[in-house]
Amino acid sequence: MTEALKPARIAFIKARWHAEIVDQAYDGFVAAAQTLLPAAEIEAFDVPGAFEMPLLAKKLAQTGRYDAIVAAALVVDGGIYRHDFVAGAVVTGLMNVGLETGVPCFSVSLTPHNFQPVDSLIAYYTAHFVKKGAEAAEAVRQVLALDAQLAALAST
Numbered sequence: 001m002t003e004a005l006k007p008a009r010i011a012f013i014k015a016r017w018h019a020e021i022v023d024q025a026y027d028g029f030v031a032a033a034q035t036l037l038p039a040a041e042i043e044a045f046d047v048p049g050a051f052e053m054p055l056l057a058k059k060l061a062q063t064g065r066y067d068a069i070v071a072a073a074l075v076v077d078g079g080i081y082r083h084d085f086v087a088g089a090v091v092t093g094l095m096n097v098g099l100e101t102g103v104p105c106f107s108v109s110l111t112p113h114n115f116q117p118v119d120s121l122i123a124y125y126t127a128h129f130v131k132k133g134a135e136a137a138e139a140v141r142q143v144l145a146l147d148a149q150l151a152a153l154a155s156t
Helices: 019-036 050-062 082-101 119-154
Strands: 009-015 041-047 068-074 105-110
Touching: 009 019, 009 050, 019 041, 019 068, 019 119, 041 050, 050 068, 050 082, 050 105, 068 082, 068 119, 082 105, 105 119
Parallel strands: 009 041, 009 068, 068 105
Antiparallel strands: none
């Protein structure tokens, strides 16, 4: 049995590197949330790059204002191994924020191999980020429903 959820308050963090692609995740999230998370209040926040997302996520979680935090970035392989470290740090950082604060954090942070700013790849990742944003909205819906179920169990 699924309980009706209160309108969710969600923070959506967007890295500005490759903003024209990353912003599509936000658009896909908002579009899907209209159906999946009716009346959700979604606030967007921009950061310079992916590496800055976990700290902002933690600060947002600590406000007590948000039920969930979503972070989106495109961390590209520029021919050096830095992208691997950045991507790993970002995902681990977001996971730690959720574990430390109890506010679930979701990553729409992708690390493609061999990304080049050519029309075909830009088109592919633009569409892919819309899809991943929508998938993140579904994940948020599922986790918030589970949180509501656990809260109901705790109160009985």
